[in-house]
Amino acid sequence: MIDVGRIWRSSAGAKAVMAVSGMILFGFTVVHMLGNLNVFLGREAMNDYGAFLHEVPDLLLVTRVVLLTALVAHVVTNIKLMQDSAKARPQAYKVVTPKGSTLYSRTMRISGPIVLTFIVLHLLNLTFHPVGKNWLHPDFRLQAGGHAPDAFHNLTTLLSQPLWGIFYVLANLGLGLHLFHGAFAMFRSLGVSGDRQLGSARMAATGLAVAVSGGNVLLALAILVGLVK
Amino acid sequence: MKITLQVWRQADKSSAGNFESYTLDSVSEHMSFLEMLDVLNEELSVQGKEPVAFEHDCREGICGSCGFVINGRPHGPNPKTTVCQLHMRSFKDGDQLVLEPFRAAAFPVIKDLVVDRSALDRIIQHGGYVSVNTGNPQDANALLVSKDDSDKAMDAAACIGCGACVAACPNASGSLFTSAKISHLALLPQGQPERERRVVAMLEQHDAEGFGPCSQHGECEVACPKGIKLTNIARMNGDYLWAQLLGSPRVGGSADGG
Numbered sequence: 001m002i003d004v005g006r007i008w009r010s011s012a013g014a015k016a017v018m019a020v021s022g023m024i025l026f027g028f029t030v031v032h033m034l035g036n037l038n039v040f041l042g043r044e045a046m047n048d049y050g051a052f053l054h055e056v057p058d059l060l061l062v063t064r065v066v067l068l069t070a071l072v073a074h075v076v077t078n079i080k081l082m083q084d085s086a087k088a089r090p091q092a093y094k095v096v097t098p099k100g101s102t103l104y105s106r107t108m109r110i111s112g113p114i115v116l117t118f119i120v121l122h123l124l125n126l127t128f129h130p131v132g133k134n135w136l137h138p139d140f141r142l143q144a145g146g147h148a149p150d151a152f153h154n155l156t157t158l159l160s161q162p163l164w165g166i167f168y169v170l171a172n173l174g175l176g177l178h179l180f181h182g183a184f185a186m187f188r189s190l191g192v193s194g195d196r197q198l199g200s201a202r203m204a205a206t207g208l209a210v211a212v213s214g215g216n217v218l219l220a221l222a223i224l225v226g227l228v229k
Numbered sequence: 230m231k232i233t234l235q236v237w238r239q240a241d242k243s244s245a246g247n248f249e250s251y252t253l254d255s256v257s258e259h260m261s262f263l264e265m266l267d268v269l270n271e272e273l274s275v276q277g278k279e280p281v282a283f284e285h286d287c288r289e290g291i292c293g294s295c296g297f298v299i300n301g302r303p304h305g306p307n308p309k310t311t312v313c314q315l316h317m318r319s320f321k322d323g324d325q326l327v328l329e330p331f332r333a334a335a336f337p338v339i340k341d342l343v344v345d346r347s348a349l350d351r352i353i354q355h356g357g358y359v360s361v362n363t364g365n366p367q368d369a370n371a372l373l374v375s376k377d378d379s380d381k382a383m384d385a386a387a388c389i390g391c392g393a394c395v396a397a398c399p400n401a402s403g404s405l406f407t408s409a410k411i412s413h414l415a416l417l418p419q420g421q422p423e424r425e426r427r428v429v430a431m432l433e434q435h436d437a438e439g440f441g442p443c444s445q446h447g448e449c450e451v452a453c454p455k456g457i458k459l460t461n462i463a464r465m466n467g468d469y470l471w472a473q474l475l476g477s478p479r480v481g482g483s484a485d486g487g
């Protein structure tokens with residue numbers, strides 16, 4: 001029998017949970033960013049894409065359940081890991097001189113909460129219909145006659161508001177930092193130890209992290225400055 | 230040259246410590262770091278004060294006894310160098326150096342810069358060996374090991390168990406040490422029969438000792454005086470997951486003291 005609790009309690013097992021859930025979420029951000037690019041093709045392309053996602057409700061539901069499970073696992077396991085790590089060094093050094101770690105590995109605890117806040121606000125902005133007109137969205141609309149949202153309208157009206165636009169740009173830079181370390185760590189956490197495999201896996205994941213962050217930032221900027229409206 | 234030291238002084242396990250400042254006016258650049266401390270201790274004893282306790286044995290960089298943190302770096306600023314092999318020529322006249330013990334819950338301070346690293350020994354006791362029945366040695370060429378595996382095993386076996394990886398890790402993880410001790414056996418044929426049980430028992434002992442998890446920061450690899458690679462941790466993680474998900478159900482609490 002596989003003892004899930006025992007695996008989760010161990011340091012390597014908890015990190016494997018972080019890696020697998022992170023990989024699922026990472027994969028989602030790649031697909032999501034590619035879908036976003038429809039905005040550059042115009043209103044029709046974006047809304048067709050939005051309607052396409054809503055075409056099979058069961059599939060949408062399954063995807064959402066998988067993503068939510070991965071997110072909860074990622075956050076809860078991280079809380080355990082942070083506690084373990086705080087307990088492991090109760091007394092801090094007077095002088096800390098980092099040498100091998102990276103800026104993005106050391107800022108996971110900042111980029112993580114930024115990304116989580118972004119996810120929550122983003123869902124309230126554009127996924128779940130805010131009740132009436134409220135501060136979370138200036139003018140949320142469904143497509144004419146459809147159950148799918150008017151994604152193009154909703155996105156452009158939201159991101160052309162300077163505060164939201166800037167927040168989306170910064171949050172996606174934070175996401176990029178977060179994915180950067182994820183790209184480095186997840187394969188090692190899952191036991192890929194060959195130098196060559198590790199090198200290529202990491203390169204591919206880093207490329208995707210740049211693409212996700214860069215694609216989303218470009219999109220938000222394009223709407224913010226009025227290139228896309 | 231003139232060196233100012235801020236040294237962590239702590240009388241014993243239970244008392245609180247604090248930093249004390251000492252200035253040495255004529256340090257020779259040819260001295261090793263520990264010789265510089267010997268000079269300081271000589272002065273302190275003449276003044277009737279308690280000398281600074283630090284651990285050392287071989288002073289050749291091979292035993293793993295020495296080690297403390299100099300300005301935030303375990304074993305000091307030089308790569309692949311134990312503090313006993315560090316020389317004062319690595320510093321400049323007028324330098325201010327903060328000396329702290331390795332800080333980890335699993336490494337309680339015994340006195341000043343000396344910490345209790347027996348947690349590492351207990352990890353070894355949980356499987357860092359091969360159980361071989363004695364008898365006639367077999368022919369040396371009977372077991373073939375690829376060059377690549379033998380190189381990696383030898384590199385992992387270079388670990389001297391000094392604990393600098395733990396000291397350097399932002400999570401105070403002992404993963405680099407544990408994975409080196411697992412890898413040098415996991416890569417060789419002799420290590421295979423107990424491979425799954427070993428990784429589970431050693432890693433869980435690592436956790437039980439209060440070492441933190443590995444976030445793949447990579448600080449340990451840079452701090453390690455023997456250049457132990459981070460990929461050993463990846464190998465350990467893979468072995469652990471393999472053993473837990475696909476391996477023998479009996480892993481863990483075995484009868485052979487493991």
Ligand code: FES
Pocket residue numbers: 284285286287288289290291292293294295296311312313314
């Ligand atoms: S005293 Fe032996 S390694 Fe430094």
